[in-house]
Amino acid sequence: MGEGLRFELLGPLRAFGPEGEVPLGAPRQRAVLAVLLLQEGRPMTYAALVDAVWGERPPAHVRNLVQKYVSGLRRACAGAAPDGSGPELRWTGSGYVLSGAVIADLAERRALLARAVAARDGGDGGRALELAGRAEALWRGEFAEGLAGPFLAAERLRWAEKRLMVLEARLAGQLDLGRYHECVHELVRQVAEHPMRERLVWLLMLALYRSGQATEALVAFEDARRRIAEEMGSDPGPALRALHERMLRQDPALLPESVLAS
Template sequence: MAEAVRGELLGPIRVLRGGRELPLGPPRQRAVLAVLLLREGRPITFEALVDAVWGEDVPGGVRNLVQKYVSGIRRALGEEAGPRWTGSGYVLTGLAIDDLGERRALLARAVAARNAGDPEHAEELAARAEALWRGEFAEGLDGPLLAAERRRWAEKRLLVLETRLESLVERGRYHECVHELMRQVAVHPLRERLVWLLMLALYRSGRSADALVTYEETRRRMARELGCDPGPELRALHQRMLRQDPSLAAELAPGRDAGHSPGLLPGSALAS
């Protein structure tokens, strides 16, 4: 009986057979495999494959290179999986992005749990989905398509992280998320939603002075780097903190309405 073959892209590309990682060849060959995996069973023309892997920097003899890499992928994957040529292009069979499929399933279950009024289970499932990441999407591989996908997935990860952290804040678990919010704001200092959540978590945990310092540091950085002030939601939160507005104790994050259950973004925003 053939051993199961598993593909992963939520980090450096990996293919495992029976739990053992297969050698996938040089970086450009792995990039070709990653592009084929991203097609999820749909064919890709030779021209589109070249554009996805090399962009405008096409080397001489690229047709021979593609054939060489496709043959190398077939040898690496063995009989159970590999690319084949059809009338409309290359199709990868017998291999899928299994970690991405698992992530999608976990987030779908998380959305269902949120909609059923079980935010703690939704948080657990979303955390399990996040734990599947081993690094950046297709980390270390070059090419226009993979670079664009890496940026897209970085944004999607941030959206899920922000809503998970919002869930913790809204459920009163301030101390649990303050340090993670601090870390994220240090990495993304101009991302106002993260700053908003950090200020609120600090304020609700009795650290109002730190919340105000966070706003002032953000304001100065935005003026220096962007030449503008923080947005209206962040400015409004700052003013309410200065007034010690008692309604902050039950405030929802920007863009939420009072009937929305916190925890996760709508399913459409979580879909890949």
């Protein structure tokens, strides 16, 4: 791709060339582009592209639409990088191929998280949290926000899960560094937004307990137990139950050494 054109998908799809943001056309054309970008240079058959963008019931004139959108995307790429440094969208014997395209924010996120893991494994928890926070700041909304189609809907769910897993790891890192009070407010908000996410409840309980709010930690468990029973007809998972039992018996191992020594 060089310096010709860069794409972003951590939010609404955007493209930037040397002269600024590049118009990418109608929503369906943008959806076609997003699907092809996510193939990362792999060919995609016409049938697979139609199924990814329109699903099982495409319009009768879908072939004309595909041709129209592919032509529009070629013009957009060529116009943004007239020196030929932009990506190339071509048809091969095995399908459509978008080559020379990099999703810049995904690449940056991947690099930041890799550095965060290396910092954590090297014992630098503060640096790991800083890098993970920078990765989180790249998000501008939902993944490929506003674009329709079964493929992108599935990708949106997958990336929402990946984002939550990073959030949970970042909050766990804050707890490891003793930032209990800082975590409580964000965890309360996250549990309200994801009430069935047991890992977030676990972290909230621990943050409350370590910040001297043992009663509130037990209340958080009871609230989660009631929600899970109402929604799923079951009990909380073993990790959440085990933490609750340890809090009931006031397991000293739940408190950091600095608290035990005070």
